[in-house]
Structure formats: structure tokens, C-alpha cells
Amino acid sequence: MLIRVAVITPEDFAPRITAHAEHFDQIKFQAYLYRNPMECGALVEQIQGCDVLLFAGPLPYYFANQRKSGKRLPSVYIPSDEYTLTLNLGHILLNRSEGLRALSVDTPKRSYLEQAVAEWELDSSQWCVTDYSQIIDGAGTVFDPEQIFHFHRENYQSGRCNLVLTSVDYVYEQLKLLGIPCINMIVPEKSIRETVARAAHIGQLMISENAQIAVGLAAINQLDGDGEGAKPDAGIMLQQLLLELGKETDASIQQLGLDQFILYGTRGSIEQMTDHFTRMPVMGSMEHLFGVTISMGFGFGMTAKEAEAHARIGLFHARKQKESSAFLVTHEKEVIGPLGAANKAYHLKSEDRELLHIAELTGLSIATVSKLSSFIKLRRENRFTATDLSEYLQLSRRSAERILKKMIEQHFVESVGEEQPYKQGRPRAVYRSNF
Template identity: 80%
Template structure:
């Protein structure tokens, strides 16, 4: 099945990405061009018929996903501008530029990337002037301001503090060239492009596979007033609305009784029906017209029987929302999402790990959150992290991550082990270690 990848990139860089299509038989690239990375916020909203978003770097990724609902709907990847990239560029300057590396003005997403590259080359960077924009990767620190960055490099050159600029931003490079300032646009390693395209293909395959899972939905009518019988007109109206939804999403609708219906489809059709699990399908004004509410349960599974069992669990949770129409969804992994809305909550029905169950019981937190904390540490080389690291992994605000940490620290499942001073500005950040 064809994987559709939207490539958000500067125009001159697009061919380096799309050239990798020949290595994948099932991938199709569509390019969306920006000149300034700050344009990506609007650009992403124009993208249609896409399985994965691929950004040319961390800056377009940041601006393209920071406010967009596309971040939740589609997997997104970007080509990194990391220590490997900087190591390559410092070597290139050392071998090919007469200015050398003694007086360099450089910008980078994170100061630490440059420090690691300098250590690799064992260079003297005392004469360098560095500007980072760490807010896009850390959620705090120095914000990205392209005009300020251009001014920074220009002043360094005009005052004789630097004789060469190394920039990681295409827009900055173009502006500096117009000013006849010696400038290098950071070279992106082919390896980084190739690995990012492969990652995009993997996410696309995974998403298509998930979308093909069997899905079952159950819809039931509930009387708001005790003693009232089920009104036939309410059943007829609900059936018609479900049939209309079925036509839009290629799902099949069957009536189980006067007040209950079953929906057969795929995960993809239910995602479309619920706007990617962010809202209950529109049920009109059934409460006002007939004095009834609608409860819906959706379930995914590898078999129809499993999916239907999960749908019944979802319907059970929906019916507990007394006097309100609501919908819950249960995934193949027994993850419950609901009530479906922009602020849906998620929890796991079961866990076979007794240690995780003990932590969840003691802290009053969900097994899903505890499981994610455990997976977070397994993915890292060392058991130390900040609230910002955790917020980025869990896709929470920093404040929410700090609330999670506070609960865990209170029960000594997470312990503070030190502080980290952010580059240039900001208060020291606490460093933690998981203790379970």
C-alpha cells in the first residue's frame, strides 16, 4: 500500500529528500515549500491526503506542529541538526575554508550539540561566538528569532569578532549572503536524510497497518426520564444518522433492536468518524427532540469477536455518564479513551507487571502513565532526566509533567539527584532518577 509523505522543506533542499523515493517501492512524496520556517504553522494546515509529515529540520517541525492538531493526527519526523551534523560541518570548514575555525560565529538548536562536536575534534573554541535557540527542543531557554539571529551574526562579522558564519537556518543564510558576509549553510549529512526517510516509511507502514484493524461500534439509546418507553422516532433518527456516517466512512450499520445498533468497519473508519478520537460522532439534538441520550462504545481488535468485546466495554463506560450522550473507545491493547472529546482521558484496563501495578496503586496514577515512565527510562542511556525531558516524551505541558513528578517524588518512586543549569538564561532545572 502506498505511503504518502508530505515533505515540508526549503525549495533547494527538496530534491535531496525526494531522491530517496527510489529506495522505497511504496512511498510517494509531495513537497510543501517554505522560505522562512515560521511559515510552517500555516503551511501544515494546507496538507491533505497524507500519512506522515517529514520536516527538513527541527525548526520547521517546531513551527509546523506546536499549535496544529496535525501533531496528534499524523506521525511527524524531522531531519536532525545534531552533534553528528556539526562534527561534519566543522571538518568541512577545517579542510576547505581558508578562514579556518579560529573566529567562528555559529547558531545551533542546542549549545550541547556544539560542545560535543568540539570535543570530538579537540578544538579550541574560545574565539567562537555561539547563539542557540534551545526553546524549540527544550521548551524553555532561548527563543528563535530569525532577525535577532541575523543581527547577531552581522555584528560579530562587522566588529571583527568573527570571519565566518556557520548557520543552521536557510533563511538566515540567504539574508547574510545578500549582505556579502562569508557564510556557510550547514551541510546536512546524507545519512541523516536517509534515516529520517526510513523512519517516515516505518511510521507510515505502522499507521496503515493499525488503520486496517477490525473495528466495531455499539450505539444505544437511553431514556432521560424514568418510566418512559423507547420512542420509535428516536430509533429511526439514530439509524439514519448512523447510516449517513457509514456512507462517509465506509462502515456497515446493522440494527440489533429498537434501541441499539452495531457498526462494523476498520480502525481508519472509526478514526475518521470520531475525528481522530477527539469527538463523539454528531448525534443531533436527540435530548431535546426525544428526551433521550446516546451512548456509544467503539472497540478495536485482531478479530471481530475481540473488537466487539472491546466495544461493549466502551459502551459500559459511556452509559456511566448519566444523562449525557457520550462515547468511549477501547483499543486492541485494552487502552480506554474517553469520553471522546478534545480533552479525552486515557487509561489501561490491565497490566501484568506487578511492580507497575504497585506504583500505580500507591500514587493513584494510571497504569498507562506508569508504563510510559518505565518505557521512558528504557529508551535513555542513563536514568536521569528533567521535567522538560519528561514533558517532551509524554507530550504534556511542563506544568503537567511537574505534577506527575511531584506525585512520584512524594512516594519516593522518583528522587531528585541534582540540578542542571540551562545555557545562558533561566533558573537551574532539577534532575531526577526513577527509583522503581
């Protein structure tokens, strides 16, 4: 089966990636071009009908993820790592008259350069180095192309360097305009080839995963204060909507009762139905017409029994919402939902030793610790309030404060200040995670 790879890349770099199609018969490339990596979040939202995203480097990958479009497509990027820097230092040594005596370098991570220097046994004590480690580690130095440009320009104009090695296209173009000797980081062919191979491997896994058995459960919930008379009509309409969805996605529908239906299909059919787990299937205007909400739970598994058990977990979570919603539980017991613009995901189980250790010390369930970990990873900065957490977990503020109290007692969370968003009322404590 053909693996469709969306390549997010600058125009001049695209041929170096797509040239590898001849080595992978099962891959079809579609290039999506950008001029500035900061555009990649919006660019990814335009991508349709692909299995894997392949980014030309860590910067476009980072900015695409910052947008949090909700697409759950697997992604890979061509690294700018120790191997890349080792190749570039060798190139300068052999081909540039300036040599390596006085170099100004930017790199995603300073440790990459340190390892490359160690490989060459070089003296880098006179070099000027800056990094933007936030895009790799989620913490550390923030990426700012203007700051990197000024860093190199000042180093050259002050005489601290006689050559610039940059990993940022924009910085390279600006330095060239000023006549400053510079090299745009050379991307090794080996790194491109290995990234394409990784995309192909992930695509093959996705195709096999798409054959997993999937079960969906849909249930009608009567809104408070409404009579029971609307349910039969609501059930008929829901059945018709599900049958239409079934035709579009090659899934079968059966009625379990007046207000509940079961759907059988494959993971691929559910991905199609939910647009890669980014939205709940369209249920028309049932809430307005009949005074009901619709809860849906989808489950994947290697057997129908396992998939149905996961679907019931998803339905349980959906029914706890105050509006129509859908949750999905994967074969790996990852819970995704409510499906929509603000998708959240956490695991019911975990093999992460750190999370298991936190759960053991705090007495919290691994699901709660996993949710808390996902909440922290979603935030751009490691600062939050009990209100932020309660809204994410959809718990009362008191329940969120109880969770935080247990985390604070074991030093996994600490209070770092207060905020007062309103003139009246008590200030809110601001917390920071230490895990």
C-alpha cells in the first residue's frame, strides 16, 4: 500500500528529500513549501490525505507543534545534530581559508557542538556559541532569529570571529547581505536518507495499525427538565446519521436499544470518521431539535472484545461531559478527548518509570499523573494555577487543589508566586512543576 508523506520544506531543499522516492517504491511525496519556519503551523493545517509529516529540520517541526492544530499525524524531522556539526566542521577545515580559529556558531543544542568538537579534538575556547535549546528540550534558550543574527553580526564586527556557521536560513541570508563570511549548515545526505526511511517505517506501522479492530458506542442522553417523548424520534435520527457515516467509512451499525448503538469498523475507518481524531462525527442539530446530547466512545484493539471494552471506557468519559462529546481509547490505552479543537490525551496505564514513581509516592492514580504530565507539556511556560488545572481536568477547583497538595508534599510541584486577575477577590497561587 502507498505511504503518503507530506514534506514541509523550503523550496530549494525539497529536491534533496524527494529524490529519495526512487529508493522507496511505496512512498509518494507531496511538498508543502515555506519561506519562514514560523509559517509551518498554518501550513500543516492545510495538509490533507497524508500518512506521515516529514519536516526539513527541527525548526519547522517545532513551530508546527506550537500551533497545536489538533492533527495527530506522526511526524519526523531531519536532525541538525552532532553528526551534522561534525560534517560542517570538517568542511570548514578542508575548504575555508578562515579555518576554525575564530568561529561564531548557532546550533539547536550546545551539547551537539561539544560532542563534535570532542570528535575532532579541537580547541574551541575562542569560539562564540549560542543555541536555541527550547525547540529540542521544551526548555532553555528561546528561538529568536533576530537575536541570533545580532549575535553573529556583533561577533564579526568586533573581531571576535572571522567566520559564521549558522543553522538558520534567515540568519544566513541577512549575514550575506552585509558581506559577512558565513556558511549555511550543510545537511548530510545520510541524515536525509535515514529520515525518509524512518518516515516509510512509520507509515508502514500506521497502515498495519489502521487494520486494527475498532468499535464505537453512541448513546443518547436526555437533557435535564425535558420529557421522555423526544427519545424515540432522537433514536431514529441518530440511527440514520450513523448509517450515513457507516456508508462513508465502510463501518457497520447495529442498534443495542432505544438510545444506544454500536459501530464496527477498523482504526482506519474511525480515523476517517473523526478526521484523524480531531473532531467528533457530525451529529446534526439533535441537541436543539430533541433536547438531547450525544455521547460517543471509540475503542481500538487486537480483538473485538478488547476494542469494545475500550469503547465503553471512552463512552464513560463522554457521558461525564455536559455537552455532546466523543472520547477515543487506543490499543495502548491512551485516552484522547473530548474530540475537537482542544483535544487532550493521557494514558490509563504507563511504563514510564518516573510517572509510576510519582503515582506511588503521591497516592494518585497513574491516569491522574499522566493527565497532569500532559497538561504541563501543553503549556508554553511552566507556570499554572489550580484554576488552569481544574479546567483542563474538568474537575472542581477543590479537587484540583487536592491533587496539587499531594504533589507539593512530595516536592513534584512548588508554589512560585501569586496572580490577581481581578481587582477584587483573593490572589491565586501560581505553581511550577519539578518533574
